[in-house]
Amino acid sequence: xxxxxxxxxxxxxxxxxxxxxxxxxxxxxxxxxxxxxxxxxxxxxxxxxxxxxxxxxxxxxxxxxxxxxxxxxxxxxxxxxxxxxxxxxxxxxxxxxxxxxxxxxxxxxxxxxxxxxxxxxxxxxxxxxxxxxxxxxxxxxxxxxxxxxxxxxxxxxxxxxxxxxxxxxxxxxxxxxxxxxxxxxxxxxxx
Amino acid sequence: xxxxxxxxxxxxxxxxxxxxxxxxxxxxxxxxxxxxxxxxxxxxxxxxxxxxxxxxxxxxxxxxxxxxxxxxxxxxxxxxxxxxxxxxxxxxxxxxxxxxxxxxxxxxxxxxxxxxxxxxxxxxxxxxxxxxxxxxxxxxxxxxxxxxxxxxxxxxxxxxxxxxxxxxxxxxxxxxxxxxxxxxxxxxxxx
Numbered sequence: 001x002x003x004x005x006x007x008x009x010x011x012x013x014x015x016x017x018x019x020x021x022x023x024x025x026x027x028x029x030x031x032x033x034x035x036x037x038x039x040x041x042x043x044x045x046x047x048x049x050x051x052x053x054x055x056x057x058x059x060x061x062x063x064x065x066x067x068x069x070x071x072x073x074x075x076x077x078x079x080x081x082x083x084x085x086x087x088x089x090x091x092x093x094x095x096x097x098x099x100x101x102x103x104x105x106x107x108x109x110x111x112x113x114x115x116x117x118x119x120x121x122x123x124x125x126x127x128x129x130x131x132x133x134x135x136x137x138x139x140x141x142x143x144x145x146x147x148x149x150x151x152x153x154x155x156x157x158x159x160x161x162x163x164x165x166x167x168x169x170x171x172x173x174x175x176x177x178x179x180x181x182x183x184x185x186x187x188x189x190x191x
Numbered sequence: 192x193x194x195x196x197x198x199x200x201x202x203x204x205x206x207x208x209x210x211x212x213x214x215x216x217x218x219x220x221x222x223x224x225x226x227x228x229x230x231x232x233x234x235x236x237x238x239x240x241x242x243x244x245x246x247x248x249x250x251x252x253x254x255x256x257x258x259x260x261x262x263x264x265x266x267x268x269x270x271x272x273x274x275x276x277x278x279x280x281x282x283x284x285x286x287x288x289x290x291x292x293x294x295x296x297x298x299x300x301x302x303x304x305x306x307x308x309x310x311x312x313x314x315x316x317x318x319x320x321x322x323x324x325x326x327x328x329x330x331x332x333x334x335x336x337x338x339x340x341x342x343x344x345x346x347x348x349x350x351x352x353x354x355x356x357x358x359x360x361x362x363x364x365x366x367x368x369x370x371x372x373x374x375x376x377x378x379x380x381x382x
Contacts, residue, residue, distance in 0.1 A: 004369065005356045026356075064379035071374065078276045078302075082269035083370070088331065088354060092375035111269075133378045140279065157377045159370070163279060165196045165217075175377045177368065178195065179274070179350070183262065184283035186348045186366045187324045188255035 001026060002036065003059045006052055018049035065093035070131045072155070073099040074146050075138030076106045076116045079161060083135055085112040097131060102142075119146075123153035132156045140164045192217060193227065194250045197243055209240035256284035261322045263346070264290040265337050266329030267297045267307045270352060274326055276303040288322060293333075310337075314344035323347045331355045 005026055009017070019037065023030040037044060041058040044050050060066060068090070073080045076099040084099045099116040101107070106116050117125065125131070134155040138146045143164035150158060151172055160166060160176045168174050196217055200208070210228065214221040228235060232249040235241050251257060259281070264271045267290040275290045290307040292298070297307050308316065316322070325346040329337045334355035341349060342363055351357055351367045359365050 001356070001367075004354050004372070008356045063375060065375060069378050071378070078269075078273035082273045085269045086371075089371045089374070091354075092371040094371060094374055094378060133374070135374065159374050159377055161370075163195050163282075165192070165199045173377065175373060176192075177370065177373060179352075179368065180277070180280045180283040180285060181195070182366060182368060183280070183285055183324070183326065183350050184254060184256060186350055186364065187260050187262070187285060 003056065003063065006056050006059070009052065015051055015053070016049050017052050017055070019044060021049070060093075063093070065091070068093055068095050069133060070095050070097040070129055071133035071135060072097055072122070072126065072131055073135045073137065074101075074119075074122070074150055075136060075142070075162075076101040076103075076110075077137065077139075079137040080135075081106075081110055083137065084110045084114040084116070087112065094133070097129060098125060100125075119149060122149060126153040126155060133158075135159045135161060137161045193231075194247065194254065197247050197250070200243065206242055206244070207240050208243050208246070210235060212240070251284075254284070256282070259284055259286050260324060261286050261288040261320055262324040262326060263288055263313070263317065263322055264326045264328065265292075265310075265313070265341055266327060266333070266353075267292040267294075267301075268328065268330070270328040271326075272297075272301055274328065275301045275305040275307070278303065285324070288320060289316060291316075310340060313340060317344040317346060324349075326350045326352060328352045 019033045020030050023033045040062045041050065041055055071094055073083050073096060080099055084096050089096060096114055099114060100119050100122045101116055102119050107118065109115055132155055134150045136143060136147055136158055140162050143162040144166060147158065147166050151169060156172050158172065158174045160174050163178045163180060166174055210224045211221050214224045231253045232241065232246055262285055264274050264287060271290055275287050280287060287305055290305060291310050291313045292307055293310050298309065300306060323346055325341045327334060327338055327349055331353050334353040335357060338349065338357050342360060347363050349363065349365045351365050354369045354371060357365055
Protein backbone atom coordinates (compact mmCIF):
# COMPACT_ATOMS: atom_id res chain seq x y z
CA UNK A 1 0.00 0.00 0.00
CA UNK A 2 2.79 2.41 0.91
CA UNK A 3 4.72 1.44 -2.19
CA UNK A 4 1.83 1.86 -4.60
CA UNK A 5 0.94 5.18 -2.97
CA UNK A 6 4.50 6.53 -3.28
CA UNK A 7 4.73 5.33 -6.88
CA UNK A 8 1.43 7.04 -7.69
CA UNK A 9 2.72 10.50 -6.66
CA UNK A 10 3.06 12.87 -9.63
CA UNK A 11 6.49 12.99 -11.28
CA UNK A 12 8.45 16.22 -10.80
CA UNK A 13 7.01 16.95 -7.35
CA UNK A 14 9.15 17.54 -4.23
CA UNK A 15 11.92 14.99 -3.57
CA UNK A 16 10.84 14.45 0.03
CA UNK A 17 7.59 13.55 1.74
CA UNK A 18 6.54 13.80 5.39
CA UNK A 19 4.92 11.01 7.37
CA UNK A 20 1.98 13.42 7.85
CA UNK A 21 1.51 13.68 4.08
CA UNK A 22 1.68 9.90 3.67
CA UNK A 23 -0.81 9.48 6.53
CA UNK A 24 -3.22 11.96 4.93
CA UNK A 25 -2.86 10.33 1.50
CA UNK A 26 -3.62 6.86 2.82
CA UNK A 27 -6.18 7.78 5.46
CA UNK A 28 -4.01 6.47 8.31
CA UNK A 29 -2.74 8.05 11.52
CA UNK A 30 0.74 9.58 11.47
CA UNK A 31 1.76 7.32 14.36
CA UNK A 32 0.80 4.25 12.34
CA UNK A 33 2.79 5.45 9.34
CA UNK A 34 5.92 6.17 11.41
CA UNK A 35 5.64 2.80 13.11
CA UNK A 36 5.16 0.87 9.85
CA UNK A 37 7.98 2.63 8.04
CA UNK A 38 10.37 2.27 10.99
CA UNK A 39 10.60 -1.45 10.26
CA UNK A 40 11.58 -0.74 6.66
CA UNK A 41 13.62 2.44 6.72
CA UNK A 42 15.66 4.58 9.08
CA UNK A 43 15.95 7.49 6.72
CA UNK A 44 13.02 9.64 7.94
CA UNK A 45 14.35 12.93 9.36
CA UNK A 46 12.58 15.64 11.38
CA UNK A 47 11.29 18.54 9.22
CA UNK A 48 12.45 16.73 6.03
CA UNK A 49 10.63 13.42 6.25
CA UNK A 50 11.59 10.75 3.76
CA UNK A 51 13.38 11.12 0.45
CA UNK A 52 10.68 9.58 -1.73
CA UNK A 53 12.98 7.67 -4.12
CA UNK A 54 15.03 6.23 -1.24
CA UNK A 55 11.90 5.15 0.59
CA UNK A 56 10.59 3.46 -2.58
CA UNK A 57 13.90 1.56 -2.93
CA UNK A 58 13.86 0.52 0.71
CA UNK A 59 10.27 -0.70 0.44
CA UNK A 60 11.06 -2.64 -2.74
CA UNK A 61 14.05 -4.26 -1.18
CA UNK A 62 12.10 -5.06 2.02
CA UNK A 63 9.37 -6.67 -0.06
CA UNK A 64 11.93 -8.65 -2.07
CA UNK A 65 11.00 -6.99 -5.37
CA UNK A 66 14.65 -6.78 -6.41
CA UNK A 67 14.99 -10.53 -6.81
CA UNK A 68 12.82 -11.48 -9.74
CA UNK A 69 11.04 -14.76 -8.98
CA UNK A 70 9.49 -17.02 -11.59
CA UNK A 71 5.92 -18.27 -11.22
CA UNK A 72 3.64 -20.51 -13.26
CA UNK A 73 -0.05 -20.26 -14.08
CA UNK A 74 -2.05 -23.48 -13.80
CA UNK A 75 -5.30 -23.32 -15.77
CA UNK A 76 -5.25 -21.09 -18.84
CA UNK A 77 -8.88 -20.16 -19.44
CA UNK A 78 -9.90 -16.49 -19.57
CA UNK A 79 -8.44 -15.65 -16.16
CA UNK A 80 -5.21 -17.60 -16.69
CA UNK A 81 -4.73 -15.86 -20.03
CA UNK A 82 -5.35 -12.47 -18.42
CA UNK A 83 -2.67 -13.22 -15.83
CA UNK A 84 -0.16 -14.47 -18.40
CA UNK A 85 -0.74 -11.33 -20.47
CA UNK A 86 -0.63 -8.88 -17.56
CA UNK A 87 2.52 -6.75 -17.76
CA UNK A 88 2.44 -5.39 -14.23
CA UNK A 89 4.00 -8.31 -12.32
CA UNK A 90 7.59 -7.26 -13.09
CA UNK A 91 7.25 -4.23 -10.85
CA UNK A 92 6.49 -6.59 -7.97
CA UNK A 93 9.46 -8.85 -8.68
CA UNK A 94 7.45 -11.62 -10.32
CA UNK A 95 7.86 -13.11 -13.78
CA UNK A 96 5.21 -15.40 -15.26
CA UNK A 97 7.40 -18.13 -16.72
CA UNK A 98 4.69 -20.19 -18.44
CA UNK A 99 1.13 -21.44 -18.26
CA UNK A 100 -0.09 -25.04 -18.02
CA UNK A 101 -3.38 -26.62 -19.03
CA UNK A 102 -4.92 -29.98 -19.84
CA UNK A 103 -6.74 -28.67 -22.92
CA UNK A 104 -4.51 -28.94 -26.00
CA UNK A 105 -6.55 -26.28 -27.83
CA UNK A 106 -4.92 -23.58 -25.64
CA UNK A 107 -1.31 -24.79 -26.02
CA UNK A 108 1.06 -22.36 -27.71
CA UNK A 109 1.96 -18.71 -27.22
CA UNK A 110 -0.30 -16.08 -25.68
CA UNK A 111 -0.56 -12.51 -26.97
CA UNK A 112 2.20 -11.49 -24.57
CA UNK A 113 4.45 -14.29 -25.85
CA UNK A 114 4.08 -16.62 -22.85
CA UNK A 115 4.03 -20.35 -23.53
CA UNK A 116 1.11 -22.54 -22.51
CA UNK A 117 2.33 -26.12 -22.02
CA UNK A 118 0.62 -29.44 -21.17
CA UNK A 119 0.14 -30.23 -17.46
CA UNK A 120 2.34 -33.31 -17.96
CA UNK A 121 5.32 -30.94 -18.33
CA UNK A 122 4.65 -29.04 -15.09
CA UNK A 123 6.94 -31.05 -12.81
CA UNK A 124 9.94 -31.13 -15.14
CA UNK A 125 9.54 -27.42 -15.96
CA UNK A 126 9.36 -26.35 -12.31
CA UNK A 127 12.28 -28.59 -11.33
CA UNK A 128 14.40 -27.39 -14.24
CA UNK A 129 13.82 -23.68 -13.48
CA UNK A 130 13.59 -23.99 -9.70
CA UNK A 131 10.06 -22.57 -9.61
CA UNK A 132 8.08 -22.85 -6.38
CA UNK A 133 5.32 -20.27 -6.93
CA UNK A 134 2.08 -20.94 -8.79
CA UNK A 135 -1.27 -19.32 -9.52
CA UNK A 136 -4.21 -21.69 -9.60
CA UNK A 137 -7.05 -20.65 -11.90
CA UNK A 138 -8.63 -23.89 -13.10
CA UNK A 139 -12.40 -24.55 -12.82
CA UNK A 140 -13.48 -25.13 -9.21
CA UNK A 141 -14.13 -28.84 -9.77
CA UNK A 142 -10.55 -29.41 -10.96
CA UNK A 143 -8.89 -27.34 -8.24
CA UNK A 144 -7.81 -30.02 -5.76
CA UNK A 145 -6.42 -32.33 -8.47
CA UNK A 146 -4.49 -29.49 -10.10
CA UNK A 147 -3.26 -28.28 -6.72
CA UNK A 148 -1.96 -31.78 -5.86
CA UNK A 149 -0.01 -31.84 -9.14
CA UNK A 150 1.47 -28.43 -8.30
CA UNK A 151 2.65 -29.65 -4.90
CA UNK A 152 4.10 -32.78 -6.54
CA UNK A 153 5.93 -30.48 -8.97
CA UNK A 154 7.63 -28.74 -6.03
CA UNK A 155 5.40 -25.66 -5.85
CA UNK A 156 5.21 -24.42 -2.26
CA UNK A 157 3.44 -21.08 -2.61
CA UNK A 158 0.05 -21.12 -4.26
CA UNK A 159 -2.24 -18.21 -4.99
CA UNK A 160 -5.65 -19.87 -5.25
CA UNK A 161 -7.96 -17.80 -7.44
CA UNK A 162 -10.61 -20.52 -7.53
CA UNK A 163 -13.46 -20.60 -4.99
CA UNK A 164 -12.42 -24.14 -3.96
CA UNK A 165 -11.30 -24.96 -0.44
CA UNK A 166 -8.01 -26.84 -0.83
CA UNK A 167 -6.61 -29.50 1.44
CA UNK A 168 -2.94 -28.65 1.74
CA UNK A 169 0.11 -30.42 3.11
CA UNK A 170 1.98 -28.67 5.91
CA UNK A 171 4.94 -27.54 3.83
CA UNK A 172 2.76 -25.54 1.43
CA UNK A 173 1.33 -22.05 1.79
CA UNK A 174 -1.92 -21.08 0.13
CA UNK A 175 -3.34 -17.60 -0.26
CA UNK A 176 -7.01 -17.72 -1.23
CA UNK A 177 -8.40 -14.84 -3.26
CA UNK A 178 -12.02 -15.52 -4.16
CA UNK A 179 -12.99 -12.50 -6.25
CA UNK A 180 -16.69 -13.42 -6.28
CA UNK A 181 -16.79 -13.68 -2.48
CA UNK A 182 -14.87 -10.40 -2.05
CA UNK A 183 -17.33 -8.68 -4.35
CA UNK A 184 -20.29 -10.18 -2.53
CA UNK A 185 -18.93 -8.98 0.82
CA UNK A 186 -18.38 -5.51 -0.62
CA UNK A 187 -21.85 -5.43 -2.15
CA UNK A 188 -23.43 -6.58 1.10
CA UNK A 189 -21.39 -4.16 3.14
CA UNK A 190 -20.16 -6.86 5.50
CA UNK A 191 -16.79 -5.27 6.20
CA UNK B 192 -14.82 -19.57 3.91
CA UNK B 193 -17.42 -21.61 5.81
CA UNK B 194 -19.79 -21.49 2.89
CA UNK B 195 -17.25 -22.61 0.30
CA UNK B 196 -16.09 -25.37 2.64
CA UNK B 197 -19.63 -26.68 3.20
CA UNK B 198 -20.38 -26.49 -0.52
CA UNK B 199 -17.21 -28.44 -1.27
CA UNK B 200 -18.28 -31.45 0.82
CA UNK B 201 -18.99 -34.54 -1.30
CA UNK B 202 -22.61 -35.05 -2.38
CA UNK B 203 -24.40 -37.98 -0.75
CA UNK B 204 -22.49 -37.75 2.54
CA UNK B 205 -24.16 -37.43 5.96
CA UNK B 206 -26.85 -34.74 6.27
CA UNK B 207 -25.28 -33.26 9.41
CA UNK B 208 -21.84 -31.98 10.33
CA UNK B 209 -20.29 -31.24 13.73
CA UNK B 210 -18.46 -28.06 14.62
CA UNK B 211 -15.43 -30.30 15.32
CA UNK B 212 -15.48 -31.59 11.73
CA UNK B 213 -15.79 -28.07 10.33
CA UNK B 214 -12.93 -26.93 12.59
CA UNK B 215 -10.72 -29.80 11.42
CA UNK B 216 -11.57 -29.16 7.76
CA UNK B 217 -10.72 -25.48 7.96
CA UNK B 218 -7.78 -25.70 10.36
CA UNK B 219 -9.57 -23.61 13.01
CA UNK B 220 -10.34 -24.22 16.67
CA UNK B 221 -13.74 -25.62 17.54
CA UNK B 222 -14.43 -22.66 19.81
CA UNK B 223 -13.80 -20.27 16.92
CA UNK B 224 -16.17 -22.22 14.66
CA UNK B 225 -18.97 -22.26 17.26
CA UNK B 226 -18.52 -18.55 17.92
CA UNK B 227 -18.53 -17.63 14.22
CA UNK B 228 -21.54 -19.77 13.39
CA UNK B 229 -23.49 -18.55 16.43
CA UNK B 230 -23.89 -15.16 14.75
CA UNK B 231 -25.35 -16.82 11.66
CA UNK B 232 -27.30 -19.80 12.87
CA UNK B 233 -28.94 -21.17 15.98
CA UNK B 234 -29.52 -24.61 14.60
CA UNK B 235 -26.43 -26.43 15.94
CA UNK B 236 -27.47 -29.19 18.36
CA UNK B 237 -25.39 -31.29 20.77
CA UNK B 238 -24.37 -34.69 19.28
CA UNK B 239 -25.97 -33.78 15.93
CA UNK B 240 -24.21 -30.58 15.00
CA UNK B 241 -25.56 -28.66 12.05
CA UNK B 242 -27.80 -29.87 9.24
CA UNK B 243 -25.45 -29.05 6.37
CA UNK B 244 -28.10 -27.83 3.91
CA UNK B 245 -29.75 -25.62 6.52
CA UNK B 246 -26.43 -24.13 7.53
CA UNK B 247 -25.62 -23.40 3.88
CA UNK B 248 -28.97 -21.61 3.49
CA UNK B 249 -28.43 -19.61 6.67
CA UNK B 250 -24.94 -18.59 5.58
CA UNK B 251 -26.21 -17.58 2.13
CA UNK B 252 -28.98 -15.54 3.59
CA UNK B 253 -26.63 -13.92 6.13
CA UNK B 254 -24.24 -12.99 3.32
CA UNK B 255 -27.10 -11.61 1.22
CA UNK B 256 -26.60 -14.12 -1.60
CA UNK B 257 -30.34 -14.55 -2.02
CA UNK B 258 -30.82 -11.06 -3.40
CA UNK B 259 -29.10 -11.01 -6.77
CA UNK B 260 -27.30 -7.69 -7.24
CA UNK B 261 -26.19 -6.28 -10.57
CA UNK B 262 -22.64 -5.08 -11.09
CA UNK B 263 -20.71 -3.55 -13.97
CA UNK B 264 -17.15 -4.10 -15.19
CA UNK B 265 -15.20 -0.97 -16.13
CA UNK B 266 -12.26 -1.76 -18.40
CA UNK B 267 -12.68 -4.77 -20.68
CA UNK B 268 -9.16 -5.91 -21.50
CA UNK B 269 -8.11 -9.48 -20.71
CA UNK B 270 -9.05 -9.30 -17.03
CA UNK B 271 -12.35 -7.50 -17.65
CA UNK B 272 -13.26 -10.11 -20.25
CA UNK B 273 -12.37 -12.92 -17.84
CA UNK B 274 -14.66 -11.40 -15.22
CA UNK B 275 -17.54 -10.88 -17.67
CA UNK B 276 -17.19 -14.49 -18.82
CA UNK B 277 -16.85 -16.01 -15.35
CA UNK B 278 -19.95 -18.02 -14.51
CA UNK B 279 -19.34 -18.33 -10.75
CA UNK B 280 -20.68 -14.96 -9.57
CA UNK B 281 -24.32 -16.11 -9.50
CA UNK B 282 -23.61 -18.40 -6.55
CA UNK B 283 -22.50 -15.33 -4.60
CA UNK B 284 -25.60 -13.31 -5.49
CA UNK B 285 -23.88 -11.15 -8.11
CA UNK B 286 -24.81 -10.70 -11.76
CA UNK B 287 -22.44 -8.99 -14.18
CA UNK B 288 -24.87 -6.73 -16.05
CA UNK B 289 -22.46 -5.32 -18.65
CA UNK B 290 -18.92 -4.13 -19.32
CA UNK B 291 -17.75 -0.64 -20.29
CA UNK B 292 -14.69 0.52 -22.16
CA UNK B 293 -13.34 3.49 -24.11
CA UNK B 294 -11.95 1.30 -26.91
CA UNK B 295 -14.58 0.74 -29.59
CA UNK B 296 -12.78 -2.38 -30.85
CA UNK B 297 -14.02 -4.31 -27.79
CA UNK B 298 -17.68 -3.18 -27.99
CA UNK B 299 -20.21 -5.93 -28.57
CA UNK B 300 -20.96 -9.27 -26.95
CA UNK B 301 -18.46 -11.41 -25.04
CA UNK B 302 -18.32 -15.20 -25.27
CA UNK B 303 -20.70 -15.44 -22.33
CA UNK B 304 -23.14 -13.06 -24.02
CA UNK B 305 -22.41 -9.99 -21.90
CA UNK B 306 -22.52 -6.59 -23.61
CA UNK B 307 -19.53 -4.27 -23.68
CA UNK B 308 -20.74 -0.70 -24.07
CA UNK B 309 -19.01 2.68 -24.43
CA UNK B 310 -18.02 4.48 -21.20
CA UNK B 311 -20.32 7.36 -22.23
CA UNK B 312 -23.29 5.05 -21.50
CA UNK B 313 -22.11 4.11 -17.98
CA UNK B 314 -24.09 6.75 -16.07
CA UNK B 315 -27.38 6.22 -17.89
CA UNK B 316 -27.05 2.42 -17.67
CA UNK B 317 -26.34 2.44 -13.92
CA UNK B 318 -29.13 4.93 -13.23
CA UNK B 319 -31.61 3.00 -15.35
CA UNK B 320 -30.87 -0.35 -13.67
CA UNK B 321 -30.11 1.02 -10.19
CA UNK B 322 -26.58 -0.40 -10.20
CA UNK B 323 -24.18 0.75 -7.50
CA UNK B 324 -21.46 -1.94 -7.67
CA UNK B 325 -18.53 -1.89 -10.08
CA UNK B 326 -15.29 -3.72 -10.78
CA UNK B 327 -12.43 -1.54 -11.94
CA UNK B 328 -9.91 -3.24 -14.23
CA UNK B 329 -8.58 -0.52 -16.50
CA UNK B 330 -4.84 0.11 -16.95
CA UNK B 331 -3.27 1.68 -13.84
CA UNK B 332 -2.77 5.07 -15.53
CA UNK B 333 -6.50 5.35 -16.32
CA UNK B 334 -7.73 4.16 -12.92
CA UNK B 335 -8.49 7.46 -11.15
CA UNK B 336 -10.29 8.93 -14.18
CA UNK B 337 -12.37 5.79 -14.66
CA UNK B 338 -13.12 5.61 -10.94
CA UNK B 339 -14.34 9.23 -10.94
CA UNK B 340 -16.72 8.40 -13.79
CA UNK B 341 -18.00 5.39 -11.83
CA UNK B 342 -18.71 7.56 -8.78
CA UNK B 343 -20.44 10.14 -11.01
CA UNK B 344 -22.55 7.28 -12.40
CA UNK B 345 -23.79 6.48 -8.89
CA UNK B 346 -21.50 3.52 -8.16
CA UNK B 347 -20.78 3.35 -4.44
CA UNK B 348 -19.02 0.01 -4.06
CA UNK B 349 -15.89 -0.49 -6.12
CA UNK B 350 -13.67 -3.55 -6.30
CA UNK B 351 -10.36 -2.08 -7.49
CA UNK B 352 -8.34 -4.75 -9.31
CA UNK B 353 -5.77 -2.21 -10.54
CA UNK B 354 -2.61 -1.48 -8.54
CA UNK B 355 -3.57 2.23 -8.42
CA UNK B 356 -4.20 4.03 -5.16
CA UNK B 357 -7.55 5.79 -5.60
CA UNK B 358 -8.67 9.03 -4.02
CA UNK B 359 -12.24 8.37 -2.99
CA UNK B 360 -15.12 10.50 -1.76
CA UNK B 361 -16.52 9.66 1.66
CA UNK B 362 -19.72 8.05 0.45
CA UNK B 363 -17.87 5.42 -1.57
CA UNK B 364 -16.32 2.15 -0.46
CA UNK B 365 -13.33 0.68 -2.21
CA UNK B 366 -11.90 -2.80 -1.81
CA UNK B 367 -8.40 -3.03 -3.26
CA UNK B 368 -7.26 -6.40 -4.58
CA UNK B 369 -3.81 -6.08 -6.13
CA UNK B 370 -3.09 -9.58 -7.40
CA UNK B 371 0.56 -8.80 -8.19
CA UNK B 372 1.17 -7.46 -4.68
CA UNK B 373 -0.60 -10.43 -3.07
CA UNK B 374 1.55 -12.80 -5.11
CA UNK B 375 4.73 -10.89 -4.22
CA UNK B 376 3.85 -11.07 -0.51
CA UNK B 377 3.18 -14.78 -0.81
CA UNK B 378 6.41 -15.37 -2.74
CA UNK B 379 8.40 -13.40 -0.20
CA UNK B 380 6.73 -15.08 2.70
CA UNK B 381 5.79 -11.83 4.39
CA UNK B 382 2.60 -13.10 5.99
